[in-house]
Amino acid sequence: MAFTSFADFLAMGGHAPYVWSAWGVTLFLLLASVWHARLERRQLIKGLKRRERRDQAHRATQQDTAARNAAAGGGHHDT
Amino acid sequence: MWAFIHKLGSPKWFYAISAKLQPWCWAVAALLIVAGTVWGLAFAPADYQQGNSFRIIYIHVPAAFLAQSAFISMASAGLVFMVWKIKVADMAATVMAPFGAAMTFVALFSGAVWGVPTWGTWWMWDARLTSMLILLFLYLGVIALRGAFSSRDSGSRAASVLAMVGVINIPIIKYSVDWWYTLHQPATFSVTSTPSMPMTMWLPLLVMVLGFYSFFIALTLMRTRSEILRREGSKRWVRELFQEAR
Amino acid sequence: MQEGSVLQGDTPPVRFDVQGARGGVSIALIATLRRDLTLMLRHRGEVLNPLVFFALVITLFPIGISPDPVLLTRIAPGLLWVAALLAALLSLDSLFRSDFDDGSLEQLLLAPQPLAALSLAKVAVHWLLTGLPLALMAPLLGIMLSLPAGSYAILSLSLALGSASLSLIGAIGAALTVGLARGGVLLSLLVLPLYIPVLIFGAGAVQAAIMGDGAGAHLAILGALLAASLALSPWAIAASLRISING
Numbered sequence: 001m002a003f004t005s006f007a008d009f010l011a012m013g014g015h016a017p018y019v020w021s022a023w024g025v026t027l028f029l030l031l032a033s034v035w036h037a038r039l040e041r042r043q044l045i046k047g048l049k050r051r052e053r054r055d056q057a058h059r060a061t062q063q064d065t066a067a068r069n070a071a072a073g074g075g076h077h078d079t
Numbered sequence: 080m081w082a083f084i085h086k087l088g089s090p091k092w093f094y095a096i097s098a099k100l101q102p103w104c105w106a107v108a109a110l111l112i113v114a115g116t117v118w119g120l121a122f123a124p125a126d127y128q129q130g131n132s133f134r135i136i137y138i139h140v141p142a143a144f145l146a147q148s149a150f151i152s153m154a155s156a157g158l159v160f161m162v163w164k165i166k167v168a169d170m171a172a173t174v175m176a177p178f179g180a181a182m183t184f185v186a187l188f189s190g191a192v193w194g195v196p197t198w199g200t201w202w203m204w205d206a207r208l209t210s211m212l213i214l215l216f217l218y219l220g221v222i223a224l225r226g227a228f229s230s231r232d233s234g235s236r237a238a239s240v241l242a243m244v245g246v247i248n249i250p251i252i253k254y255s256v257d258w259w260y261t262l263h264q265p266a267t268f269s270v271t272s273t274p275s276m277p278m279t280m281w282l283p284l285l286v287m288v289l290g291f292y293s294f295f296i297a298l299t300l301m302r303t304r305s306e307i308l309r310r311e312g313s314k315r316w317v318r319e320l321f322q323e324a325r
Numbered sequence: 326m327q328e329g330s331v332l333q334g335d336t337p338p339v340r341f342d343v344q345g346a347r348g349g350v351s352i353a354l355i356a357t358l359r360r361d362l363t364l365m366l367r368h369r370g371e372v373l374n375p376l377v378f379f380a381l382v383i384t385l386f387p388i389g390i391s392p393d394p395v396l397l398t399r400i401a402p403g404l405l406w407v408a409a410l411l412a413a414l415l416s417l418d419s420l421f422r423s424d425f426d427d428g429s430l431e432q433l434l435l436a437p438q439p440l441a442a443l444s445l446a447k448v449a450v451h452w453l454l455t456g457l458p459l460a461l462m463a464p465l466l467g468i469m470l471s472l473p474a475g476s477y478a479i480l481s482l483s484l485a486l487g488s489a490s491l492s493l494i495g496a497i498g499a500a501l502t503v504g505l506a507r508g509g510v511l512l513s514l515l516v517l518p519l520y521i522p523v524l525i526f527g528a529g530a531v532q533a534a535i536m537g538d539g540a541g542a543h544l545a546i547l548g549a550l551l552a553a554s555l556a557l558s559p560w561a562i563a564a565s566l567r568i569s570i571n572g
Contacts, residue, residue: 002124008120012131015196019134023120023188026138029181031110033298040304048312052321070322158504161564187455213518220515227505237501240564241515244497247557248519262529300445 088165090307091316097300104297111290118283128279135193137284141291142185143207147213147249149179149295153221154246157239167303169235170240170310172303173225178295180218186211206260210253217245231310336356341470353438354446361450364423371419372454375412376462377459382408383466394471401470402527402531405480408466409459413488414513414520416455417495420447421503421566441559444566448496449557456488472531479534479544486547487527493554493562494519500565504572523550 003009012019086092119137126133156172159165183293194203202208221238228234275283311317365372373422386404387397397404424430433443438506464477498516502508530543 002122012134014126015130015132018132018192019120022135022192023116023138025188026142026185027116029140029185030294033178033181037298037301038143041301041308044308044312045117048317048321050317051312055318056322077189114514213521216514216518220511220518223511223514224501227502227508227511228572230572233568236568236572237565240497240561240568241501244519244561248522251522252518255525259529 088163089172090167091314093167094304094307097166097296098303101297101304104293104300106299108290108293110238111286111293114288115205115283115287117288123283124277124279129197132193132196135189137287139186139189139193140181140284141288144147144288146179146183146186146211148292149175149182150214150218150242150249151246152299153179154242155238155309161236161239161243166308166310170306171240171299171303172239174306175299176222176225176238177217178245178298180215180222181210182291182295183215183218187215204260205284206253206257206262209260210225210256214249215257217249221245332356350438350442353436356403357433357446358450360403361447362453364510365454371416372458375416375455376458378415379408379412379459379462380539383469384409393395399411401467401472402476402480402535403471403528405463405467405472406484406528406531409463409484410520410524412459413456413491414495414516416451417492417499417512417516418509420451420496420499422499425503425569428440431547431570434567437481440563440566444496444500444562445555445559446568448492448562450494452492454487456492457485460484471506471551473535475537476531478551479540480531483527483530483540486544486551487523490523490551490554491520491546493551493558494523497558497561497565500562500569502569503566504569505566525551 008018087096115137119134123134123137153172153175156168156175156191159168160172190208190211191201191203194200194208221241224241225234225238228237308317328439383404385532386408390396390400400446418476421430424433434440436443462483463480464472467480495512495516498512498519502512526543526546530540530547533540533543
C-alpha cells in the first residue's frame with residue numbers, strides 16, 4: 001500500500017482534485033459508454049419485438065379473413 | 080481460416096459469433112480495469128518528482144493509445160468496406176468513432192488536469208496534447224461527415240475516405256508537431272514519456288492498457304451487434320430472432 | 326467512327342475513334358485546364374476575394390493585438406501563413422460547386438479519361454489563380470507586419486509550395502462536401518487538421534530564414550509534402566467526387 005490511511009488515500013498528497021477529477025471523468029465516460037450501448041440495444045430489441053408482434057397479429061387476421069372468405073365462398077375457387 | 084473471416088462479413092454470422100465472444104471480452108475488460116485501478120491508485124508508488132498526480136498516467140496513457148488505435152481500426156474497417164464492400168466493416172467503423180473521440184477527450188482532459196500541479200497551467204501546447212487535440216478534430220470531422228449525407232451508404236463511403244486520408248496524415252501530423260514543439264521548447268519535460276519507469280510503475284500501466292483495449296473490443300462488438308439489428312432489421316433472420324412462439 | 330483501311334500494306338491501320346489512351350488524356354487535360362482558366366478568369370471577383378480576405382485578416386491582427394513593430398516582427402511569419410491558409414480555405418468552396426450546380430461535374434465523371442487526372446487539372450488551375458497570387462502578394466503584407474529583411478523571398482517560396490499542397494488536400498474536402506447543403510462549415514473542420522503539417526513547415530521556413538539558419542530543410546519537407554499530395558490526392562479527390570455525385 002502506498003498510503004498509510006484511507007484519509008491519506010483520498011487526499012492523494014494534496015493532489016486530490018487532479019487525480020480524482022481525471023479518474024472520475026474517465027470512469028464516468030467508460031460506464032456511460034456501456035450504459036448507452038445497453039440502452040441502445042434494449043430499445044432496438046423492443047422496437048423489433050413490437051413490430052414482430054404487430055406483423056404476426058396482422059398475418060393472423062389476414063389468415064382468419066381468408067379462411068372466412070373461403071368458407072363463405074363455398075365452391076368458388078378464387079386465386 | 081479464410082472461411083471464418085469470410086463468414087464474419089455476413090451480418091448474421093457476425094451476430095452469432097460475437098454473441099459468444101462478447102461476455103468474455105467484458106469479463107476480461109472488467110477484471111483488468113478494476114485490478115489496474117486498484118493497483119495504480121493504491122499500491123503503485125508515487126513519483127519522486129510529481130507525487131501522487133503521477134497516478135493520472137494510468138488513465139492518460141491507455142486513453143491516448145486507444146484514441147490512436149481506434150482511429151487506425153476505424154480507417155482499416157473503412158478500407159475493408161470500400162474495397163470488399165463488407166457492410167459489417169462499415170458498421171464497426173460507425174460505432175468505433177464516438178468511443179475513439181471520447182478516449183481522445185479523456186486523454187486531453189487527463190493531460191490538462193495533470194498539467195496543473197506539474198506545470199502550473201491548465202493547458203500546455205506540448206507535442207502530445209497538441210497532437211491529441213488535432214486527432215479529436217479529425218474524429219469529429221469523420222462523425223460529422225458521416226451524418227451529413229442523407230443516404231447512409233454515401234455517408235459511409237465519405238466517412239471511409241476521410242478516415243483513410245486522416246490515418247495517412249496522423250503520422251505526418253505527429254512528426255510535424257513533435258518537430259514544432261522541440262523547436263520552440265528546447266528543454267522539455269514530457270509528462271508522458273518517462274522511459275525509465277520501475278516495474279512497480281509500468282506493470283499496472285500495462286494492465287490498464289490491456290484493460291482499455293479489451294473494453295474497446297467488447298464495446299465495439301456490442302454496438303456493432305446493435306448496428307446490425309438496426310440496419311438489417313427487416314431481414315428474415317432478424318425477424319425470426321424476435322418472433323414469439325405461437 | 327472511322328476505321329482505317331487494312332489495305333494500306335506495311336503501315337498499320339489508322340483508327341480515328343480513339344487516338345490512343347495517352348492522346349485522349351492529354352487532350353482532355355488541356356481542355357479541362359483551358360475551360361477552368363476561362364471560367365475562373367471570367368469571375369474576377371472570385372479570384373480577388375481570397376486576396377482581399379488575406380489583406381483584411383492581416384489588417385485585423387495589429388488592430389486586435391498591438392501595433393508594436395517589435396511584437397509584430399516576432400509573430401509575422403505565423404500570422405502571414407495562417408491568414409494565407411485561411412484565404413486558401415475560403416476559396417476551396419468554389420472549386421467544384423459551380424460545376425456541381427450546373428451538372429458539368431457529372432459530365433466529368435462520365436468522361437472516359439481518368440477522373441484523377443482531370444481533378445488534378447482543376448486543382449492546378451485553382452492553385453494558379455489562388456495560391457500563387459497569395460504567395461506573390463504576401464511580401465507586401467509582410468512589410469506591413471515589419472517582417473525582417475532576408476525572409477521575403479522565402480515567404481513567397483514557402484507559400485507557393487505550401488499552397489499547392491493546401492489546394493490538393495483541400496480539394497479532397499471540397500469534393501466530399503460539394504453535394505451537402507451546409508458543406509462550408511464542415512469543410513473547414515475536415516480540412517484544417519490536415520493543413521497543420523504544411524503550416525508548421527511553411528511558417529517554420531520563414532522563421533528559419535529570419536534566424537539566418539537557412540530554410541533549406543523546411544522547404545525540402547514542404548516539397549516532400551507536395552510530392553506526397555500530388556501522388557495521393559487525385560485518387561482521393563476522384564473517389565470523393567464519385568461519392569458526392571452518385572450518393
